[in-house]
Amino acid sequence: MRTFLIASCLTIACASVTNAQTPARTTPAACDALKQLQVAGVNLAVTKTEWFAAGAPMAGGRGAAPAGGRGAAPPAPSKLPAYCRLDAMIDRRAGVKGVSYGIGFALALPEDWNGRFLFQGGGGLNGSVQPPLGASAAGDTPALQRGFAVVSTDTGHQGTGAFDGSFQQDQQANLDFAYAAIGRVAEVAKRIVAQHYGKSPDRSYFAGCSTGGREAMMMTQRYPLHFDGVISGAPAMRTAYSGIGDRWVAATLNEIAPKNAQGQPVTRDALSESDKKVVIDGLLNACDAGDGVKDGMIFNINACKFDPKTLVCKGNKTDGCLSMAQATTLEKAFAGPKDSKGRQVYPGFLFDAGISSTQGIAGLLHGGQLVGGGGAGVGMNVDEAAERATADPSEALSSTARWTNLNTFSGRGGKLIFWHGVSDPWFSALDTADYYERMTKANGGPEQVRNFSRLYMVPGAGHCGGGPSLDTFDALSAVVRWVEQGVAPDSITATGRAFPGRSRPLCAYPLHAQYKGQGNPEDAANFECRP
Numbered sequence: 001m002r003t004f005l006i007a008s009c010l011t012i013a014c015a016s017v018t019n020a021q022t023p024a025r026t027t028p029a030a031c032d033a034l035k036q037l038q039v040a041g042v043n044l045a046v047t048k049t050e051w052f053a054a055g056a057p058m059a060g061g062r063g064a065a066p067a068g069g070r071g072a073a074p075p076a077p078s079k080l081p082a083y084c085r086l087d088a089m090i091d092r093r094a095g096v097k098g099v100s101y102g103i104g105f106a107l108a109l110p111e112d113w114n115g116r117f118l119f120q121g122g123g124g125l126n127g128s129v130q131p132p133l134g135a136s137a138a139g140d141t142p143a144l145q146r147g148f149a150v151v152s153t154d155t156g157h158q159g160t161g162a163f164d165g166s167f168q169q170d171q172q173a174n175l176d177f178a179y180a181a182i183g184r185v186a187e188v189a190k191r192i193v194a195q196h197y198g199k200s201p202d203r204s205y206f207a208g209c210s211t212g213g214r215e216a217m218m219m220t221q222r223y224p225l226h227f228d229g230v231i232s233g234a235p236a237m238r239t240a241y242s243g244i245g246d247r248w249v250a251a252t253l254n255e256i257a258p259k260n261a262q263g264q265p266v267t268r269d270a271l272s273e274s275d276k277k278v279v280i281d282g283l284l285n286a287c288d289a290g291d292g293v294k295d296g297m298i299f300n301i302n303a304c305k306f307d308p309k310t311l312v313c314k315g316n317k318t319d320g321c322l323s324m325a326q327a328t329t330l331e332k333a334f335a336g337p338k339d340s341k342g343r344q345v346y347p348g349f350l351f352d353a354g355i356s357s358t359q360g361i362a363g364l365l366h367g368g369q370l371v372g373g374g375g376a377g378v379g380m381n382v383d384e385a386a387e388r389a390t391a392d393p394s395e396a397l398s399s400t401a402r403w404t405n406l407n408t409f410s411g412r413g414g415k416l417i418f419w420h421g422v423s424d425p426w427f428s429a430l431d432t433a434d435y436y437e438r439m440t441k442a443n444g445g446p447e448q449v450r451n452f453s454r455l456y457m458v459p460g461a462g463h464c465g466g467g468p469s470l471d472t473f474d475a476l477s478a479v480v481r482w483v484e485q486g487v488a489p490d491s492i493t494a495t496g497r498a499f500p501g502r503s504r505p506l507c508a509y510p511l512h513a514q515y516k517g518q519g520n521p522e523d524a525a526n527f528e529c530r531p
């Protein structure tokens, strides 16, 4: 191996290096040899090794080739480099009721490795191993394409779908999903990378959204020694409470929703399509220009004071205005749930341009979408719901909303980036802002915390993207530069399919992007970050 490394270094890799990383290589033969892989002291079973040539179509998961068959288009080539994919399981065991459990993972080892390791976070309740690409918050260039070694995991159980919660009957499977599996996989995968390339990763990164965002936070809270740079998108940090917030919105809209033949309220029809347009038009009229440009996006969130009552009909209800009941119901729904003592149980949601989007999880004007399905009913006992959340044992295990002391993570140079879609109907962007502010207080105040953590709001974006937004941005390059060169990301440039040709800076919270007043308003260069 050593001879091979030196030879390849002389001929190819070392000559082209422009950064501080030390590259290394692998080969199809070395990939095949991983079938015999053992890691000292680890109960590990390799299930598969596979070599992918450069440009090979991605197998399975998001961006996968369509299923074959008559008329099916040939799979599109990817821009991925040649790489070895190792599939393996650690700690296989028979769990409660004889169900087989184990922590499955896939590790992509690029032919030309850039010395960096990336852990790709999961989604929903996990339960399957997604293709290890590292695409989250990586712009249009996944980490694997850049030469990172990338790992993904099912976090300890194999489910029938992204929300199969049957693993929750098993104690260890709960621990694994909550936090233990990601710590275990991080350690084992790093050791495999080191064995395979003959050197340990120079730097380690974590990036994920939703459950992956929660896992990212978990890495900074319970495994502060594991990662140098972490990206947490729309973190599902306290699902028992965000579930209350989601149900609150639906149950409140149900107060005015028409009923179906079975007598159940149809939440999405609380406002007609024309009513929803009235809301969005009125909202944009009130808040769009606050950032200096009427462009269908609201970047100056703090200055946006939208009152649905300004849209109430002067006389009878017509298509161009709202009823008073609709206006007051919207206000109540977006204000979020409070208990009988007036305490906010979960934050409200922001009025934002993406709240009527139908991409992904429908925006809140459509009633949102409850995790686990089912109707929300009419009205809600917030006290009871809050008591159940407080007593929920899974919440105690998996929540990342409470722990704020990150001084070990930050003390060794760790950098933590948060981002959140302002129109996210599942997890309120305000809850992530609330955590960021509490974490800031607990870690020495804004001047200290700006040295290691920043939050970026993404106006118009829904849960992990979508909506009338600029949801394509390269936070991965930003965190790498911060970790390796000490260049803090005051802003990150964003583009998106919703607005071709447009770019904007995403500014570090609480600043926002403001048009400077001259120059092409489609170009991020003509915006600056302002309070």
Ligand SMILES: [Ca+2]
Pocket (backbone or CB within 6 Å): 287, 288, 289, 290, 291, 292, 293, 294, 295, 296, 297, 298, 299
């Ligand atoms: Ca605007």
